[in-house]
Amino acid sequence: MLSIKNLHASIGGKEILKGINLEVKAGEVHAIMGPNGSGKSTLSAVLAGREDYEVTEGSITFNGKNLLELSPEDRAREGIFLAFQYPIEIPGVSNVNFLKTALNEIRAYKGLEPMEAKDFLARLKEKQKLVELDGKLANRSVNEGFSGGEKKRNEIFQMAMLDPCLAILDETDSGLDIDALRIVAGGVNKLKSKDNATIVITHYQRLLDYIVPDVVHVLFNGKIVKSGPKELALELEEKGYDFIKEEVGA
Amino acid sequence: MANEILEDQIGGEYKYGFVTDIEADNAPKGLNEDIIRFISKKKNEPEWMLEYRLKAFRYWLTLEEPHWAHVSYTKPNFQDIIYYSAPKPKVQLNSLDEVDPELLKTFEKLGISIEEQKRLSGVESRIAVDIVMDSVSVKTTFKETLSEKGIIFCSFGEAVQEHPELIKKYMGSVVPYTDNFYAALNSAVFTDGSFCYIPKGVRCPMELSTYFRINASGTGQFERTLIIADEGGYVSYLEGCTAPMRDENQLHAAVVEIVTHKNAEVKYSTVQNWYPGDKEGKGGIFNFVTKRGICLEDNSKISWTQVETGSAVTWKYPSVILKGDNSVGEFYSVAVTNNYQQADTGTKMMHLGKNTRSTIISKGISAGFSNNSYRGLVRIAKGASNARNFSQCDSLLMGDKCGAHTFPYIEIKDKSAVVEHEATTSKIGEDQLFYCKQRGIDNEKAIGLIVNGYCKEVLNKLPMEFAVEAQKLLAVSLEGSVG
Ligand SMILES: Nc1ncnc2c1ncn2[C@@H]1O[C@H](COP(=O)(O)OP(=O)(O)OP(=O)(O)O)[C@@H](O)[C@H]1O
Ligand SMILES: [Mg+2]
Numbered sequence: 048m049l050s051i052k053n054l055h056a057s058i059g060g061k062e063i064l065k066g067i068n069l070e071v072k073a074g075e076v077h078a079i080m081g082p083n084g085s086g087k088s089t090l091s092a093v094l095a096g097r098e099d100y101e102v103t104e105g106s107i108t109f110n111g112k113n114l115l116e117l118s119p120e121d122r123a124r125e126g127i128f129l130a131f132q133y134p135i136e137i138p139g140v141s142n143v144n145f146l147k148t149a150l151n152e153i154r155a156y157k158g159l160e161p162m163e164a165k166d167f168l169a170r171l172k173e174k175q176k177l178v179e180l181d182g183k184l185a186n187r188s189v190n191e192g193f194s195g196g197e198k199k200r201n202e203i204f205q206m207a208m209l210d211p212c213l214a215i216l217d218e219t220d221s222g223l224d225i226d227a228l229r230i231v232a233g234g235v236n237k238l239k240s241k242d243n244a245t246i247v248i249t250h251y252q253r254l255l256d257y258i259v260p261d262v263v264h265v266l267f268n269g270k271i272v273k274s275g276p277k278e279l280a281l282e283l284e285e286k287g288y289d290f291i292k293e294e295v296g297a
Numbered sequence: 298m299a300n301e302i303l304e305d306q307i308g309g310e311y312k313y314g315f316v317t318d319i320e321a322d323n324a325p326k327g328l329n330e331d332i333i334r335f336i337s338k339k340k341n342e343p344e345w346m347l348e349y350r351l352k353a354f355r356y357w358l359t360l361e362e363p364h365w366a367h368v369s370y371t372k373p374n375f376q377d378i379i380y381y382s383a384p385k386p387k388v389q390l391n392s393l394d395e396v397d398p399e400l401l402k403t404f405e406k407l408g409i410s411i412e413e414q415k416r417l418s419g420v421e422s423r424i425a426v427d428i429v430m431d432s433v434s435v436k437t438t439f440k441e442t443l444s445e446k447g448i449i450f451c452s453f454g455e456a457v458q459e460h461p462e463l464i465k466k467y468m469g470s471v472v473p474y475t476d477n478f479y480a481a482l483n484s485a486v487f488t489d490g491s492f493c494y495i496p497k498g499v500r501c502p503m504e505l506s507t508y509f510r511i512n513a514s515g516t517g518q519f520e521r522t523l524i525i526a527d528e529g530g531y532v533s534y535l536e537g538c539t540a541p542m543r544d545e546n547q548l549h550a551a552v553v554e555i556v557t558h559k560n561a562e563v564k565y566s567t568v569q570n571w572y573p574g575d576k577e578g579k580g581g582i583f584n585f586v587t588k589r590g591i592c593l594e595d596n597s598k599i600s601w602t603q604v605e606t607g608s609a610v611t612w613k614y615p616s617v618i619l620k621g622d623n624s625v626g627e628f629y630s631v632a633v634t635n636n637y638q639q640a641d642t643g644t645k646m647m648h649l650g651k652n653t654r655s656t657i658i659s660k661g662i663s664a665g666f667s668n669n670s671y672r673g674l675v676r677i678a679k680g681a682s683n684a685r686n687f688s689q690c691d692s693l694l695m696g697d698k699c700g701a702h703t704f705p706y707i708e709i710k711d712k713s714a715v716v717e718h719e720a721t722t723s724k725i726g727e728d729q730l731f732y733c734k735q736r737g738i739d740n741e742k743a744i745g746l747i748v749n750g751y752c753k754e755v756l757n758k759l760p761m762e763f764a765v766e767a768q769k770l771l772a773v774s775l776e777g778s779v780g
Binding site: 081096118120124131134135138144149152 | 726730731733734735736738739740742749750751753754
């Protein structure tokens with residue numbers, strides 16, 4: 048589904064990603080861990096097409112298409128969803144209106160008619176339940192005045208509504224209380240299928256108890272320096288990143 | 298439907314920039330007493346009207362153009378303007394068949410279908426329209442339906458002929474010709490406009506609307522609107538305006554007066570879309586307008602709602618004098634400037650009566666190299682006990698070459714007053730846009746969504762038909778301003 052080869056990206060002339068290689072297949076869950084500033088959010092921003100970053104080398108193929116040639120909105124329409132580490136507020140625009148616009152734009156791209164109002168409402172209800180989102184939040188302006196945890200939950204709600212092919216969750220667990228973590232993770236698991244894939248970026252192995260990854264990658268200084276089974280996350284939690292530094296001789 | 302709107306937006310150019318090829322009956326260029334006599338004669342006016350004009354003109358001659366607004370432009374040459382231009386032939390239009398087909402085409406392009414209006418007239422219709430092209434009113438619809446209720450809705454010129462007692466009583470009672478430079482000019486040379494009178498206890502059953510169109514080149518448009526709601530009366534009034542794209546600057550200097558008697562209410566909504574000039578700032582309308590209402594008696598209410606997207610330079614402060622006790626004044630405004638547009642707009646709320654309340658919500662949006670200023674005055678007179686005002690002035694910046702300014706003035710002469718003022722300035726963020734795009738929404742739609750969200754409180758005040766129009770307009774005006 049996703050194939051990243053030797054990806055280099057920089058911002059303001061400063062290289063952040065220094066040769067990333069990553070293969071994600073349909074049905075898989077990949078976890079990416081790594082110290083602060085190692086480039087995790089940068090990688091997700093580059094995948095989503097944020098223009099501030101310049102890709103200087105390498106390639107990204109997504110479902111057979113050259114992702115780097117697509118605009119951010121087309122990437123989203125092709126099925127890439129990014130749950131932001133810091134979700135953005137849009138005052139005056141209701142969540143419902145926002146999602147309706149997004150959903151219908153994605154449908155239009157696929158040559159589909161806008162969704163019928165009643166189908167849309169039904170879907171809204173169903174997905175709201177899935178992530179146990181308060182009905183009031185759905186009607187409020189996008190993320191405006193939401194608590195940190197509510198914003199994160201809203202990201203997963205949007206993901207459920209838009210039904211992406213590849214979801215990238217950038218520290219969706221941070222800021223969630225224990226119950227919310229369980230609910231959000233449960234939601235992600237329910238949305239999992241053999242046709243879609245998830246990349247989970249996290250600092251805590253706790254989340255990986257709920258969303259069990261097929262592979263764990265360690266991103267360090269712009270490179271994936273180690274990949275392994277889910278036990279790698281445990282090891283990291285125990286030993287910290289120092290042993291990785293030693294291993295890669297940094 | 299949604300796609301059509303989208304295509305419209307992507308088109309992005311000023312949609313109303315066409316010129317209608319209609320023969321016009323023009324006055325010679327220039328301004329002097331003879332020109333004023335010419336206009337008055339053309340309009341077959343009574344002597345008192347001519348006298349009023351001449352008095353205003355003589356006063357105007359003693360004035361100098363105001364400089365205090367935060368705008369800069371080349372002064373219009375008042376001798377280089379045509380003060381009267383009428384589409385020919387000027388006939389009393391009694392049926393649709395008499396309307397010049399070129400005019401009909403114009404209306405269709407403007408999205409005003411008289412056919413449609415006519416078709417609806419038997420059934421449930423919601424908007425009556427008065428259309429003013431250059432200097433004259435060319436068509437007023439639904440006059441008969443309205444007159445059954447005693448409502449007078451006609452061109453200003455007609456009102457001078459048919460209802461001189463009302464004109465004499467109210468004209469200049471809110472905006473005297475001595476008020477300011479452009480009000481004096483207007484009082485001297487105004488050519489037409491709309492007049493509306495709502496009798497005692499009548500709620501106007503439909504929206505009344507005036508559509509202003511500048512068509513001829515080299516002309517100025519100087520119209521007057523006078524709206525009176527007698528005791529317990531109610532009317533919602535809409536104003537729209539467009540002009541062709543021309544390299545020259547054309548002057549629009551209008552006067553609008555509103556009077557509400559006891560328990561009466563007038564809602565006045567404007568979608569101002571005069572030609573703003575091109576991307577380099579060439580051409581466009583100078584929009585110097587005096588709009589004021591007076592809540593003359595107790596428990597009456599006046600609200601101004603405006604969506605300002607057009608004009609090269611705008612200078613306009615729709616205001617309310619709250620004279621009657623318990624009267625209410627409201628001002629809801631969205632002002633958009635892009636490219637080299639300049640707007641200095643806001644309101645004045647003058648509290649004279651007891652327990653008077655006013656609300657000001659102003660949303661400025663600046664893009665390109667434009668300048669957008671809010672200027673507002675809240676004055677609480679001595680004896681206006683328990684007066685309250687709430688003001689909120691928000692500015693939204695798109696890009697970093699534009700300017701937003703707020704000039705709030707507050708004068709409180711009564712200790713019991715409660716005045717609150719809030720102001721914010723924000724930038725339309727790359728982050729917000731990227732967030733939308735990441736959800737599959739393209740740049741244009743994203744800007745539309747964000748801007749409409751920002752203006753929601755104001756747009757909500759507009760009548761339905763206008764709100765949709767205004768939303769589209771906002772998106773078009775900001776075309777290409779970010780990203
Ligand atoms: N605009 C910018 N200019 C310069 N450096 C930047 C810019 N944006 C990000 N960086 C740098 O890029 C590096 C990677 O940042 P990134 O946000 O990808 O880290 P991260 O792995 O997501 O960290 P965290 O765990 O704290 O979320 C950091 O050192 C950051 O300071
Ligand atoms: Mg990060």
